[in-house]
Amino acid sequence: MIKPHRIRNLLALALPAALMMAAAMAEPTPPETVASTPEAFRNLRAVPFTEVQIKDTFWAPRRELNRKVTIPVNFENLEKSGNLENLRLAGRRATNGFQGPVFMDSDIYKALEAAAYSLAEVRDPVLEKRLDDIIAILAAAQLPDGYLNSYYTVKEPGRRWTNLRDNHELYCAGHMFEAAVAHYQATGKRSFLDVATKFADHIDATFGPGKRMGYPGHPEIELALVKLWRVTGERRYFELARFFIENRGRKYFAAEHHTPLDQFDGGYWQDDMPIFDHKTIKGHAVRATYLLSGVVDVMGETADSRLTKMVHRVWRNTAYKNMYLTGGIGPSSSNEGFTSDYDLPNLTAYQETCASVALAQWNHRLALLYGDARYADVFERSLYNGVLDGVSLDGKKFFYVNPLASGGGHHRSEWFGCACCPPNVARTLASLGGYACAVSDQALYVNLYIQGSVNTKVGGRKVALNVTTDYPWDGRVLLEPAPETPARFELRLRVPGWCEGATVAVGGKQVVSPLLERGYLVLAREWKKGDKVTLDLPMPARRIAAHPEVKADHGLFAIQRGPLVYCLESADNSEPLAAMYLPLDAGLKAEKAPGLLGGVTVVKATALALPAPVWKNRLYQPAPTPRPVKVTAIPYYAWDNRQAGEMQVWLPVAPPAPRAGGLAAMAQASASVKNVTAAAINDGIEPKGSRDHPGYLCHFWPRKGSEEWIQYSWNAPRTVGGSQVYWFDDTGSGECRPPEWWRVEYLDGKDWKPVKAAGPYPVELDKWCAVKFENVNTTALRLVLKLPGKFSVGIHEWKVDEGEEE
DSSP states (O other): OOOOHHHHHHHHHHHEEEEEETTGGOOOOOOOOGSSSSOOOOOOOOGGGGGEEOSSSHHHHHHHHIIIIIHHHHHHHHHHTTTTHHHHHHHTTTSSSSOOOHOOOOOOHHHHHHHHHHHOOHHHHHHHHHHHHHHHHHHHHOOTOOOOOOOIIISSSTTTTTTTTSSOOHHHHHHHHHHHHHHHHHHHOOOOOOEEEEEHHHHHHHBBBTTTOOOOSSHHHHHHHHHHHHHOOOOHHHHHHHHHHHTTTTTTTHHHTTOGGGGGGGGGTTTOOOOGGSSOOBHHHHHHHHHHOOOOHHHHOOHHHHHHHHHHHHHHHHHHHSTTTTTTTTOOOTTTTSSSOOOOOOOTOOOOHHHHHHHHHHHHHHHHHHHHHHHHHHHHHHIIIIIIGBBOSSOOOBBBSSEESSSSSOOSOOOOOSOOOOHHHHHHHTTGGGTTEEOOEEEEEEEOOOSSSEEEETTTTTEEEEEOOOOTTTTEEEEEEEEEEOOEEEEEEEEOOOOOOOOEEEEEESSOEEEETTTTEEEEEEOOOOOEEEEOOOOOOOOEOTTTTOOGGGGGEEEETTTTEEEEGGGGOSSOOOGGGOOOOSSEEEEEEEEEEEEEEEEEEEEEEOOOOOOTSSSSOOOOOOEEEEEEEEEEOOOOOOSSOESSEEESSOOOOOSSSHHHHHHHHEESSSSGGGGGGGGGOOOHHHHOOSSSSSEETTSSOOOOEEEEEEEEEEEEEEEEHHHHETTTTSSSSOOOOEEEEEEEETTTOOBBBSSOOOOSSSSSSEEEEEEEEEEEEEEEOOOOTTOOOEEEEEEEHHHHHH
């Protein structure tokens, strides 16, 4: 008798064959021509990272820290977490012992890619040996037919390609291909590239016209196959990328998972409609933008206007309705992605670091394809803000989620169970040189202003370019083009979208009314050694307003200087951030602070602060008189590198309305664990039920079984006589449950004492759990709780009742 789970397994194994006989027989549909696209292609070529030297005071130290600290930290954590051991098990053909989620291999590949880029800068023999050793592990893990995935080799042998939607096989392969290409370009060695092409050949033999239908639930392999094609010249890899892209939207995942079409919503995986028909950015943010990166690569080769029209539609929807000021995307934690246009909350912003990296990659490709500065502008915004804040200044800790406001409980972590972000930041910093400049047959484009040198060819002639600048702190850039022999070509200098009043001089003489095309100043002339170009990009600190449809930013302005977005952090400001506002007529002054946060330029201003009102026994009272206070704003990328505290990007310009929420709203929240988002317990967001997940939530996961506490502190004694708490529960999707027990304590001098409760402390779901107690007069209150043995605890809200007078 066949057991039920065995029947499911047989169905899953039979599914690919059935699908292969049906939809997979379709040949690629003939493309329309590119003539009807909004702009003509320029097809620029990025100057490779191997031809760029970075020698400034901003990026060079960070890249050295990346090489010496972050990359080794990545490998150490990959060893501790079992990623590398999984591959060793695969090499031994073991069938048990796999650790971690199904996509563990991908994080190794991103770390290898980062290390490979670093070897191009400094041929570190210790790092190179480490790579050689890991590549040998990969080669041993590869099966004779080319297949390589530790999860399916060790944990589910015989079930490869049975769950393309969820199990990341093609995604992992894509990251392998990217790493192998980087390793080959950096070192000239073929060891890793041979492993990658053998796996690519296996995938090509499995999927494609006349073979199997399918495409990855998590796109990535598409752009990676294009890279592999370009470095090997093997056209089959490009055609496979094209197959994955042009067939996406056939609702393959509905068939794979036996879901009736009328019950299938494939938007999360971008599988709800043909790829050509998309109008908005949707679903999982990283998946969407990796997919769009691959689309740009393919359409640049096929000139299919159905794809170009779609990309322009989706890009406009992204850039004009769904992108954070910091160059990140994806506001929602529930789907790590998109909700509705203009939904850009600050405190609950998800804005995954990987999504900022993917958005930057997509826009880099568009900038190359079209030679248009607006795409490079988005790349720069992401790079200097949403990507760079993903790693701490010491290179050892990382953000996964990047809010634009914090009550003091959001911090970088040393590692994650899903550790995609740390190596993604590392590979971006290590490959930075490859994003700086681009060339066509008649022009050299400068996209990023970074001090250093470039050695490339324009129209077949060798050209060097030396750049001297203190960007992003100063907008003055000296460029010295030096062709091997005098040569006529265009030097195209990007004028950032944030800049007004840019000027350029050649040989000390200002160019009057220079040609500005697609956001680039165009200097066309014969260049020779000794020529000097001075570009001046004024960068005053400016207030930035959000579109009025962004409800989260009503009545608020942000501060930006050059490419950098700024924020206020408690470490620099004596008043609670919620008590301050910055009037529109307050001046903004940029000031260098060489000893702060590794050397930054801060923005200083005079704000107004309101004293905290006391409402006990009052229904009305005169409005408080604001007092002037000095405030200091720091670059957003640098926050959370000192003591824990509040952070805010968007600032009010008028006195904030008195906040509802009673004593809880007036309190500063803290917790027994540093990384707990304690400020979520008094944010005033009431849940619909215990299983409602607002994204911004106080929880103690992954701690289990321990005794913990959360605390309210006031700046003056308060009389308290009761407490209400609303517990979070994610049964079925997570590991948070109500506590075993809880109690309330108050601070009496230096001692914590339990309150005298009038009854038991209830533990129930989907309701406020309330307790009354004898009045206490205190400056701090604690909610002490016991985590269940196998579970953690989450808290939606904690209210505190004022003591009633006798």
